[in-house]
Amino acid sequence: MVSLTGWWHRRSDPARIELYTRSSFYFFALSEMAVLGGSLASGVTSAGPRLGLLGLAAVHAALCAVLQARGLDWLLGRRERPVRLLAAVATLSVGGAAAALALRSGSSLLHGVDVSVLVVGLFAYGLGAMVLGIRGTRPMLYGVLGAAVGMGAVCALLGLPGPTVAGFAAAVLVASGVMVLTSGCSVWLLSVVWELDAARELQSQLAVAEERLRFGRDLHDVMGRNLAVIALKSELAVQLARRGRPEAVEQMIEVQRIARESQHEVREVVRGYRRADLAVELAGALSVLHAAGIDGTAEGDDGSALPPEIQAALGWVVREATTNVLRHSEARSCVIRLSTGPSAVLSIDNDGVPEPAGSGISGSGLNGLRERLATLGGTLDAESRAGAFHLTAGVPLPRPEVPATVAQQSGPVV
Known part of the structure; x- marks a missing residue:
C-alpha cells in the first residue's frame, strides 16, 4: 500500500x-x-x-x-x-x-x-x-x-x-x-x-541568518577591543626592542596575557552560543511555531529544577526538533512534553509528515543530538508513522547525595 x-x-x-x-x-x-x-x-x-x-x-x-x-x-x-x-x-x-x-x-x-x-x-x-x-x-x-x-x-x-x-x-x-x-x-x-x-521557508532562513548575525556581533564585541590592545602593545614592544629597552619584554608578556584572556573569552562566547537554556528554548519554540501558523503547546514540567547540563542538552533537542518541524513537515500542531522522575523525558509530537518512514530515523541533526545526550547517559528515539513524527529524549537524573550523618542515623541499630 x-x-x-x-x-x-x-x-x-x-x-x-x-x-x-x-x-x-x-x-x-x-x-x-x-x-x-x-x-x-x-x-x-x-x-x-x-x-x-x-x-x-x-x-x-x-x-x-x-x-x-x-x-x-x-x-x-x-x-x-x-x-x-x-x-x-x-x-x-x-x-x-x-x-x-x-x-x-x-x-x-x-x-x-x-x-x-x-x-x-x-x-x-x-x-x-x-x-x-x-x-x-x-x-x-x-x-x-x-x-x-x-x-x-x-x-x-x-x-x-x-x-x-x-x-x-x-x-x-x-x-x-x-x-x-x-x-x-x-x-x-x-x-x-x-x-x-x-x-x-523564508522565515526559517531569516531565523538562521539572525542567529549568525548575533554570534558575529557578540564575537566582534569580545575580540574587537582585545585585538586593538594587542596590536598597540605589539607595536610598542617592537619600538622598545629596536631601542634595546628592557621594557619590551614586559610589553610582550602583557600581549601574551591579553591573548590568553581573549582565547578564554572566545571559548565563553562559543560555549554560550552552543549552550541552550531549556526555558528560553521552550518559549522560543512556541513563539516560532505560532508565528508559522502551527498550534504549539508545552505540557508537563518547566525544567527549571533540572541540572544546568541537562537543561542545555534538552534545550538543544527542543531547538533541533522545532527546526525539523518547520523545514521537513507540514505540521498543524506540535506538542512538547517534559516529565521528570528517575529520568528527565522530553517528547515532541507533530503531524504533517509527508511520508511514513518507520522507526530508526537518522540524520546529521539527530545524530548530533544523540552524541550530545550520550555524554550524559541519555538516549534519543525518533519515529514517524501515519503522518505523525514522535521524538523522545531521555536523560537519567543524578541521585541526591545523602549526608553521612543521616546515613549513619538511618542505619541498623545493634
Whole structure:
C-alpha cells in the first residue's frame, strides 16, 4: 500500500493542492467533451455537420486543457504568458459559436436546443480556461460581460428574435460567470498556498541568518577591543626592542596575557552560543511555531529544577526538533512534553509528515543530538508513522547525595 500511495505522501501540502487543482482543470476538458459531444450526437440530423461540430468541440477542449496547464505555470511564475494560446481559444470560442448560430439560422440541420448547448458551452469553457492567462478581477469581469454582449450582438446580426437574443446572452453570462468564478478561486487558493509556503521557508532562513548575525556581533564585541590592545602593545614592544629597552619584554608578556584572556573569552562566547537554556528554548519554540501558523503547546514540567547540563542538552533537542518541524513537515500542531522522575523525558509530537518512514530515523541533526545526550547517559528515539513524527529524549537524573550523618542515623541499630 505504501508503494501505491508513496507518490502522494512524498508531496508537500502545496504540491498536493496543485495536483488537485490541475486534475480539476483537466476534468473540465473531459466534461466539455461529454456535454457538447453528447448533445451533438443526438441533435444533429446530418453526419457531416455532426462530425464537424464534434471535431470543433474536441479541438476546443484540447486547447483549453493546454491553456489551463500552461496558464497555471505562468501564474506560478514558472513560464512565460501563453499569449498565442489565449488568442487561439478566444478565436475558436467566438468563431465556433458564430458558425453554429449561422448553421442554425441558414439550414434545418441543427436543432435550436443543441445550438444553445454548443454556443454556451464554447463560451463558458473557453472563458474558464482563459482566466488562467490573465490577472486581476476586472479583466475577468470584463471578459464575462463582453462575451454576453458579443453573443447578443451576433444573434441580433443573424436576425434572431429578441427573446432568443436575450436568452443566449443571459445563458452565456450565467454559465461563463460560474466557470470564471470557479477557475479564478481555484487559482487564487493555489497561489496563496504557495506564497504561504515560501513565507514559511523564508522565515526559517531569516531565523538562521539572525542567529549568525548575533554570534558575529557578540564575537566582534569580545575580540574587537582585545585585538586593538594587542596590536598597540605589539607595536610598542617592537619600538622598545629596536631601542634595546628592557621594557619590551614586559610589553610582550602583557600581549601574551591579553591573548590568553581573549582565547578564554572566545571559548565563553562559543560555549554560550552552543549552550541552550531549556526555558528560553521552550518559549522560543512556541513563539516560532505560532508565528508559522502551527498550534504549539508545552505540557508537563518547566525544567527549571533540572541540572544546568541537562537543561542545555534538552534545550538543544527542543531547538533541533522545532527546526525539523518547520523545514521537513507540514505540521498543524506540535506538542512538547517534559516529565521528570528517575529520568528527565522530553517528547515532541507533530503531524504533517509527508511520508511514513518507520522507526530508526537518522540524520546529521539527530545524530548530533544523540552524541550530545550520550555524554550524559541519555538516549534519543525518533519515529514517524501515519503522518505523525514522535521524538523522545531521555536523560537519567543524578541521585541526591545523602549526608553521612543521616546515613549513619538511618542505619541498623545493634
